[in-house]
Amino acid sequence: QVQLQESGPGLVKPSQTLSLTCTVSGGSISSSDYYWTWIRQPPGKGLEWIGYIYYSGSTSYNPSLKSRVTISVDTSKNQFSLKLNSVTAADTAVYYCARGQLGSTHCDYWGQGTLVTVSS
Amino acid sequence: QSVLTQPPSVSGAPGQRVTISCTGSSSNIGAGYDVHWYQQLPGTAPKLLIYVNINRPSGVPDRFSGAKSGTSASLAITGLQAEDEADYYCQSYDSSLSGSWVFGGGTKLTVL
Numbered sequence: 001q002v003q004l005q006e007s008g009p010g011l012v013k014p015s016q017t018l019s020l021t022c023t024v025s026g027g028s029i030s031s032s033d034y035y036w037t038w039i040r041q042p043p044g045k046g047l048e049w050i051g052y053i054y055y056s057g058s059t060s061y062n063p064s065l066k067s068r069v070t071i072s073v074d075t076s077k078n079q080f081s082l083k084l085n086s087v088t089a090a091d092t093a094v095y096y097c098a099r100g101q102l103g104s105t106h107c108d109y110w111g112q113g114t115l116v117t118v119s120s
Numbered sequence: 121q122s123v124l125t126q127p128p129s130v131s132g133a134p135g136q137r138v139t140i141s142c143t144g145s146s147s148n149i150g151a152g153y154d155v156h157w158y159q160q161l162p163g164t165a166p167k168l169l170i171y172v173n174i175n176r177p178s179g180v181p182d183r184f185s186g187a188k189s190g191t192s193a194s195l196a197i198t199g200l201q202a203e204d205e206a207d208y209y210c211q212s213y214d215s216s217l218s219g220s221w222v223f224g225g226g227t228k229l230t231v232l
Contacts, residue, residue, distance in 0.1 A: 047209055049221035062220050096165055105213045105221050106156035110165040
């Protein structure tokens with residue numbers, strides 16, 4: 001059974017960089033069958049796709065966040081990471097990592113999510 | 121304003137049938153891109169409910185079904201149960217603005 005677990009600071013100051021890591025267990029992040037995805041959900045609001053990375057390192061980002069987002073992968077640790085720079089209060093959200101299926105856009109396994117608050 | 125439009129809320133009594141609509145446009149659902157549905161119970165991560173329009177992952181009851189036509193999709197839930205009370209989200213791909221995975225705004229299902 002594949003499991004994903006987000007980790008990182010729960011509080012980030014405005015204008016700084018939000019950094020999160022997702023650790024994958026029960027499966028290899030180097031599989032050619034999946035995208036590794038970040039999705040967020042502001043408190044009380046809906047879901048927003050941030051972007052994904054393939055094991056080879058190729059990425060795709062939400063155009064509205066593209067200028068501030070970097071997703072990277074570390075196959076040796078079976079992890080992938082999210083960096084979002086120049087954060088504001090609008091970036092306060094629960095951040096989820098998830099596994100996406102190659103050839104589709106759905107995510108079949110999700111982490112439990114981690115709340116990141118942007119505040120001074 | 122979400123690219124995919126869902127009703128904010130729907131409700132039904134136990135045992136009844138409810139449907140949740142997801143309306144898109146010619147750059148997403150209408151362009152032939154697949155629609156997926158997720159269920160989010162309070163305080164938990166979303167769970168895949170329907171993928172590629174009509175398919176159920178293993179373990180999802182056949183009370184849940186998906187359909188797609190034109191620029192819209194729908195999720196139907198029959199034999200409504202108290203445990204179905206949750207938020208439901210549709211998802212697709214949009215080819216405008218350099219391409220993006222897009223979600224509906226979510227629908228809160230209340231079991232009366």
